[in-house]
Amino acid sequence: MNLARSPYIVEIDLTGVANVTGSKLELYLGSNIGTANPSYTFEKLIPASNNLKMYYNISPYIREFFNFTVWQNATGLAYNIATSTNFVVPYEVKRYKDESGTFTLLGTDTGNFMDGYNYYMDGYNATAVRVFLDEGEYFYNYDATISTSQGNGLWGSFDVDMSTGDTIKYTNLRTGATHVETASGDGVKSFARVYLSYAADGNKVEMFAGGSALKWTGTFKPECEPKYKPVIIDFVNRYGSWARIFFQKANKRSVNVKTNEYKFNPKELPYTSANNGQAKELNTNGTETITLNTGWVNDGYADYLEQLLLSERVTLLDYDVNPNYTPVKVKSKTLKKQTGLNDGMINYTLDFEFAFDILNNVI
Numbered sequence: 001m002n003l004a005r006s007p008y009i010v011e012i013d014l015t016g017v018a019n020v021t022g023s024k025l026e027l028y029l030g031s032n033i034g035t036a037n038p039s040y041t042f043e044k045l046i047p048a049s050n051n052l053k054m055y056y057n058i059s060p061y062i063r064e065f066f067n068f069t070v071w072q073n074a075t076g077l078a079y080n081i082a083t084s085t086n087f088v089v090p091y092e093v094k095r096y097k098d099e100s101g102t103f104t105l106l107g108t109d110t111g112n113f114m115d116g117y118n119y120y121m122d123g124y125n126a127t128a129v130r131v132f133l134d135e136g137e138y139f140y141n142y143d144a145t146i147s148t149s150q151g152n153g154l155w156g157s158f159d160v161d162m163s164t165g166d167t168i169k170y171t172n173l174r175t176g177a178t179h180v181e182t183a184s185g186d187g188v189k190s191f192a193r194v195y196l197s198y199a200a201d202g203n204k205v206e207m208f209a210g211g212s213a214l215k216w217t218g219t220f221k222p223e224c225e226p227k228y229k230p231v232i233i234d235f236v237n238r239y240g241s242w243a244r245i246f247f248q249k250a251n252k253r254s255v256n257v258k259t260n261e262y263k264f265n266p267k268e269l270p271y272t273s274a275n276n277g278q279a280k281e282l283n284t285n286g287t288e289t290i291t292l293n294t295g296w297v298n299d300g301y302a303d304y305l306e307q308l309l310l311s312e313r314v315t316l317l318d319y320d321v322n323p324n325y326t327p328v329k330v331k332s333k334t335l336k337k338q339t340g341l342n343d344g345m346i347n348y349t350l351d352f353e354f355a356f357d358i359l360n361n362v363i
Contacts (some may be wrong), residue, residue, distance in 0.1 A: 001128045001161050001188075003090070003240060004062040005117035012106070014052040019048060022046055022098035023054045029065050033092045033110075043098065057095070059113075066090045067237060068114045068313050077148060078157075079168070080181045081190050087159070087240065088188050089113045112188075114240030117310070118309055131207050131216040132188075132239035133158040136300050141230040141246045142199055142222035152232055152319040155194045156244030160207055162189045167208045170194075172332050173221070174201035182211065193220045193244075223248060223295070229293055231318045233352070234325070235311040245308065248295030249347065251318075255358070257286040286358045289331060290316070294348045302337035305348055309335055316352060327355040 002008050012023040022045040026038035040061050044054045067086040092110045096103040113307065118126040140155035147153050162183035168191050170179040179195045194203055200222060207216040224342060225248045237243040249328040259281045294301065308314070331351040338346045 001088075001130075001132075001239075002111055002113045002125075003116040003118055003128050004066070004113045005115060005236075005240075006059065006126075007057045007060045008062075010053045010056045010058055010093055010095070010109070012056070012097070014046070014054075014097055017052065017097060019099050020046060020052060021096050021100050024096040024098055024103050025058075026094040026096070027058055027061060028092040028094070029062065029089060033090060038094075045098075058091070062089055062091065062113045063115060066240075068115075075194055077154070077192055079191050079195075080162075080183060083189055087114060087242075091100075095308070103278045108117075108265065114188075115236060115242035116238050128161075128239050129216070129286050130161045130209070131158065131218075132160070132241035133218060133237065133243060134303065135217055136304070137219045137221065137298055138193065138304075139223050139246060139248075139295075139297065140181065140244075141248060142224055144200065148196070150319055150323070151317050151325065155192070156201070156234070157190050157191050157192050157242070158218075159188050159239075159241040162187060163209070165210050167211045169206045169208065170198060171204040171206070172198045172201050173203055175217075193218075194222075225249070229318070229320050231290070231316060233292070233308065233328075234315045235308050236313040237307045237311065241331045243304075243307070245294070245304065247267070247292035249293035251293065252291045254291075255286050255291050256289060257284065259284040284359075285361060287356075288354045288356075288358060289351055290318075290328075291349060291351050294350075296345050296347060299339050299346070301346065301348070302335060305335055305350070306337075308350075309333070314352070316354075328352040329355050 014020045025042045027040040029039040032039045042056050046052050090112050094108050095106045163186050166183045169180045178304045202221040205218045209215050228249055231247045231251050233245045261281050263278050314328050316328045317325050331353045
């Protein structure tokens with residue numbers, strides 16, 4: 001699985017090939033694969049007679065084909081279901097050599113992209129892991145009085161690039177009971193983070209390639225917050241998959257108003273009334289912000305929050321205020337990575353801004 005927010009370079013190396021003048025690359029995406037109509041066509045001349053290597057970055061063109069919707073609570077109780085194809089963009093690349101306008105096919109490459117990114121230290125054309133969530137420990141709100149038909153009554157899901165025979169194993173943290181899901185086909189599948197009957201206790205989740213080779217482990221633990229109403233943030237993480245964070249503690253909302261001010265002269269002189277004043281405002285509108293607190297978390301949680309700050313798609317669910325998912329922007333642009341050694345108990349505070357004006361001004 002390749003990640004489209006980082007460059008993905010296709011190299012055409014014609015070193016040792018005689019009489020070439022350039023190269024061509026045809027990129028097929030989605031429904032265009034298998035047809036005679038490439039989504040994009042690129043051509044380059046050779047850099048020099050002694051340099052016959054040409055490079056094409058296809059990532060920016062892949063990104064145009066992603067179409068995200070918010071995480072749906074209907075999938076939070078499902079296991080081993082195919083992820084929406086909007087999350088995954090299949091591609092096919094055909095590489096050609098150019099001999100003075102005559103093109104000869106050199107080879108064809110195929111694969112898939114998700115809208116994630118690699119880190120600089122990952123190096124050139126790094127690929128994602130099989131499970132699109134970092135290994136680690138995660139917390140979710142558990143309240144038996146909240147129905148799982150509500151978005152805030154579920155713990156979220158994660159996506160896995162599965163092959164036939166791969167398994168996902170859930171282990172109850174209290175009883176040790178297990179539940180196993182086996183992939184019956186290839187492709188990116190979605191799994192609930194917690195097996196429904198283990199929700200009160202939490203569970204460990206393991207991914208086994210071929211049913212035996214352990215590839216990934218995550219632990220999901222319940223927390224009951226008796227005082228505050230938790231707020232949920234869903235975001236597209238570094239792997240291009242939806243991830244979920246529960247902000248368990250106090251939240252505060254505020255309104256920021258912006259306006260244009262002008263001064264006008266009275267219609268008549270001398271004016272007989274000062275009721276209308278001289279200074280006026282127009283185009284008054286505002287945005288709403290909300291400050292959220294994670295509650296007490298472990299040392300590694302900063303890396304998870306870093307992915308939130310770097311995400312380009314973020315939604316908020318504050319069910320008691322609005323039962324619908326709301327698009328927001330992360331207003332906080334810095335994050336101090338705390339540790340238990342230096343900071344004691346760790347709580348993170350982040351600011352979010354709702355991604356629309358309070359007054360509807362859409363034309």
